Amino acid sequence: xxxxxxxxxxxxxxxxxxxxxxxxxxxxxxxxxxxxxxxxxxxxxxxxxxxxxxxxxxxxxxxxxxxxxxxxxxxxxxxxxxxxxxxxxxxxxxxxxxxxxxxxxxxxxxxxxxxxxxxxxxxxxxxxxxxxxxxxxxxxxxxxxxxxxxxxxxxxxxxxxxxxxxxxxxxxxxxxxxxxxxxxxxxxxxxxxxxxxx
Amino acid sequence: xxxxxxxxxxxxxxxxxxxxxxxxxxxxxxxxxxxxxxxxxxxxxxxxxxxxxxxxxxxxxxxxxxxxxxxxxxxxxxxxxxxxxxxxxxxxxxxxxxxxxxxxxxxxxxxxxxxxxxxxxxxxxxxxxxxxxxxxxxxxxxxxxxxxxxxxxxxxxxxxxxxxxxxxxxxxxxxxxxxxxxxxxxxxxxxxxxxxxx
Amino acid sequence: xxxxxxxxxxxxxxxxxxxxxxxxxxxxxxxxxxxxxxxxxxxxxxxxxxxxxxxxxxxxxxxxxxxxxxxxxxxxxxxxxxxxxxxxxxxxxxxxxxxxxxxxxxxxxxxxxxxxxxxxxxxxxxxxxxxxxxxxxxxxxxxxxxxxxxxxxxxxxxxxxxxxxxxxxxxxxxxxxxxxxxxxxxxxxxxxxxxxxx
Amino acid sequence: xxxxxxxxxxxxxxxxxxxxxxxxxxxxxxxxxxxxxxxxxxxxxxxxxxxxxxxxxxxxxxxxxxxxxxxxxxxxxxxxxxxxxxxxxxxxxxxxxxxxxxxxxxxxxxxxxxxxxxxxxxxxxxxxxxxxxxxxxxxxxxxxxxxxxxxxxxxxxxxxxxxxxxxxxxxxxxxxxxxxxxxxxxxxxxxxxxxxxx
Numbered sequence: 001x002x003x004x005x006x007x008x009x010x011x012x013x014x015x016x017x018x019x020x021x022x023x024x025x026x027x028x029x030x031x032x033x034x035x036x037x038x039x040x041x042x043x044x045x046x047x048x049x050x051x052x053x054x055x056x057x058x059x060x061x062x063x064x065x066x067x068x069x070x071x072x073x074x075x076x077x078x079x080x081x082x083x084x085x086x087x088x089x090x091x092x093x094x095x096x097x098x099x100x101x102x103x104x105x106x107x108x109x110x111x112x113x114x115x116x117x118x119x120x121x122x123x124x125x126x127x128x129x130x131x132x133x134x135x136x137x138x139x140x141x142x143x144x145x146x147x148x149x150x151x152x153x154x155x156x157x158x159x160x161x162x163x164x165x166x167x168x169x170x171x172x173x174x175x176x177x178x179x180x181x182x183x184x185x186x187x188x189x190x191x192x193x194x195x196x197x198x
Numbered sequence: 199x200x201x202x203x204x205x206x207x208x209x210x211x212x213x214x215x216x217x218x219x220x221x222x223x224x225x226x227x228x229x230x231x232x233x234x235x236x237x238x239x240x241x242x243x244x245x246x247x248x249x250x251x252x253x254x255x256x257x258x259x260x261x262x263x264x265x266x267x268x269x270x271x272x273x274x275x276x277x278x279x280x281x282x283x284x285x286x287x288x289x290x291x292x293x294x295x296x297x298x299x300x301x302x303x304x305x306x307x308x309x310x311x312x313x314x315x316x317x318x319x320x321x322x323x324x325x326x327x328x329x330x331x332x333x334x335x336x337x338x339x340x341x342x343x344x345x346x347x348x349x350x351x352x353x354x355x356x357x358x359x360x361x362x363x364x365x366x367x368x369x370x371x372x373x374x375x376x377x378x379x380x381x382x383x384x385x386x387x388x389x390x391x392x393x394x395x396x
Numbered sequence: 397x398x399x400x401x402x403x404x405x406x407x408x409x410x411x412x413x414x415x416x417x418x419x420x421x422x423x424x425x426x427x428x429x430x431x432x433x434x435x436x437x438x439x440x441x442x443x444x445x446x447x448x449x450x451x452x453x454x455x456x457x458x459x460x461x462x463x464x465x466x467x468x469x470x471x472x473x474x475x476x477x478x479x480x481x482x483x484x485x486x487x488x489x490x491x492x493x494x495x496x497x498x499x500x501x502x503x504x505x506x507x508x509x510x511x512x513x514x515x516x517x518x519x520x521x522x523x524x525x526x527x528x529x530x531x532x533x534x535x536x537x538x539x540x541x542x543x544x545x546x547x548x549x550x551x552x553x554x555x556x557x558x559x560x561x562x563x564x565x566x567x568x569x570x571x572x573x574x575x576x577x578x579x580x581x582x583x584x585x586x587x588x589x590x591x592x593x594x
Numbered sequence: 595x596x597x598x599x600x601x602x603x604x605x606x607x608x609x610x611x612x613x614x615x616x617x618x619x620x621x622x623x624x625x626x627x628x629x630x631x632x633x634x635x636x637x638x639x640x641x642x643x644x645x646x647x648x649x650x651x652x653x654x655x656x657x658x659x660x661x662x663x664x665x666x667x668x669x670x671x672x673x674x675x676x677x678x679x680x681x682x683x684x685x686x687x688x689x690x691x692x693x694x695x696x697x698x699x700x701x702x703x704x705x706x707x708x709x710x711x712x713x714x715x716x717x718x719x720x721x722x723x724x725x726x727x728x729x730x731x732x733x734x735x736x737x738x739x740x741x742x743x744x745x746x747x748x749x750x751x752x753x754x755x756x757x758x759x760x761x762x763x764x765x766x767x768x769x770x771x772x773x774x775x776x777x778x779x780x781x782x783x784x785x786x787x788x789x790x791x792x
Contacts, residue, residue, distance in 0.1 A: 021616070022219070022384075025315065025318075025377075025380040025381050025383070025384040026315065026318045026377035026378065026380050026381040026384075027318065027377055028314075028315055028318070028381070028384075048373075048377060097314070097315060097384065099384065099387045099388050099391055100391075102313065102314075102315075102384075102388050103388050103391045103392050103395070106312070106392070107395065114700065114731070114757075114758045115696065115758050115759075116622075116691070116696075116731055116756070116758055116759035116760070117619065117620065117622055117691060117696075120620045120621065120622070124733065125733055126731050126733070126758060126759070127731075137312070137314055137324050139322070139323055139324070162314070163312075164312045164313050164314055164324060165313075165314035165324070166314070175642075179619075179620035179621055179642060180620065182619040182620050183619050183620040183622070185619070186616075186619040186620075186622075186691070186693065186696075189693045190693050190696050190697050192391060192395075193693055193694075193697045193786060194697050194700070195395055196394055196395065196790055197697070197701065197786075197789055197790065220417075220582075223513065223575075223578040223579050223581070223582040224513065224516045224575035224576065224578050224579040224582075225516065225575055226512075226513055226516070226579070226582075246571075246575060295512070295513060295582065297582065297585045297586050297589055298589075300511065300512075300513075300582075300586050301586050301589045301590050301593070304510070304590070305593065335510070335512055335522050335523075337520065337521055337522070360512070361510075362510045362511050362512055362522060363511075363512035363522070364512070390589060390593075393593055394592055394593065418615070418780075421711065421773075421776040421777050421779070421780040422711065422714045422773035422774065422776050422777040422780075423714065423773055424710075424711055424714070424777070424780075444769075444773060493710070493711060493780065495780065495783045495784050495787055496787075498709065498710075498711075498780075498784050499784050499787045499788050499791070502708065502788070503791065533708070533710055533720050533721075535718065535719055535720070558710070559708075560708045560709050560710055560720060561709075561710035561720070562710070588787060588791075591791055592790055592791065
């Protein structure tokens, strides 16, 4: 199987798992994986990410341009490309719209304090406060990417949220990216519950 | 496969997906699709929409009358027919009862503000306030349809809710209608969570 | 297939559906169906109702006594027998422990107002207030049954809850009982959400 | 099938059931079963507990040391070993991270009052207040185990929570441990809902 086909198979499965959690309503969300030094596999625009087929995953270059004619990559492709460029170990990026992420990101800053599962992001203790950056939404994706570039470089985050829009999570592989998305969504759900209690 | 059989297969699957989300408790909800210029396929009355078989989908004309003897279409057939009549691009209509839709529709007006997923309804920005109309419930469906007709014409909505009863969503195909129902239910769930936080 | 085997197959499936909704945690819950004029099929005591096998469904008489040696019927068998005795049309009884039912039943009286889905219980309008009786829990099931008998006769309810314990729903068949349990749980979930909002 | 293989098969299945409930996000959680007088089967470190294979279950001795080279048992192995040592009837231990357990354990003491499902833990009445101990989290697992040892001996609990970290449940077999984990998570969910209502 070619590398593109392998990446596609992983992304199709990741989309099904995200859909099972209701993280990709309608045609929302996008998923990608690094194929090699030149190419990224990413979901097409306008498809349901829980019902992807091999044909819905297309190859783009690192500037986000489709490598085959007639294929329209995700509108948010540049945000994926940016992460692969800034962080060489990144092998996959997953973006979903969960209710928790969407609602909390509209309420301002998000900080996770003293959760054991923070260790999933490489920390070796639970005794800390970890910020999940929340960026303003912007329909001009190039502008949004340019705006967050210095922020990502200065303080590489565990992931990020776009207000009213959802979260971006990444990892060394599609499987690892899914674990981190799962951990992030778990933390967001905990925060939502915690804020309701106080 | 005949057009009715095709439409039926799509509706049976849509019902299963709605049931997996707990949107069709008991015998609640109804699903339809436009077959051709004369006929609409719609779920029979009194069946569980998550466990439909081909025989549970019947053909009606645009006045809502069953085209085969002994078949009882959904009690809410006229609401489906109205949407096909008023909006020619509509190819399918899905009505479910989610907890979020039922509870919020009893609380008054519903407005979604600044959600990225609003773009699923054709808007090209997230920076807006979109109203989801909430209509009073009425056991006389013909009367209800007559009452909402001018409202639908004057300001075609992204969908609508009936107080204490659930939502109606539509699209160009069963798949597209499901995406829009999913997006609507996602927004309603976000609203429920948002209101609990403030 | 014998009638007991048929009833057992339906109950095994109903248990799986209840488990999929998290309504039968651990060995909680019990399910039964009327076999004929003399016998009732009911789940054994001490088994997970989401993973029933044919052997976990046993026959009891109308006094709740097992009809085969060495079989221990559900501790709550008498509550099932009572419903079959008082209401001849009843063909199946399902008892589950949902979070909504358990929590709300500890808060006092439960009334459902103006929900469309109330029509699932035989009403022909949504414009009413329907009470779901909540009975005190009691480890002496015979005593509990004797206490609620006059209440059930005087005002046959749409189902009932036992405080901190869950709900009982019934219908003309296992499928019909499941629809009514689903509708009841939907209403309880709506009530839980509604009370959180105000 | 060897005893280790049997235990592994049960644990793989338990992991899938826990994952279906979202109790093992990312690589969180750990599952074990007593093989015989000398050995315990436990999940490897750094794997997703919802997608375990036979190779992800390894044998350790009662001091928590892996019995085959190159295998890294769960970081929390000592907590499992402690339970097998202190409570001879225990045949399996399951540890998950649910949102309810994580959030409530950060809020202080947890007491369950008058829930029928408490009978799943061996009580013969529902009329009681049962404490679920909450222990401070500690990255030094040996130190954590030493600290809780006298507490577990003095008053054997129905399970325990580690603040911001999740719950530990145990039973005579993997199936029995899952029932008790399910009952515990049900109670935690009820508590979360109850506290939101008052």
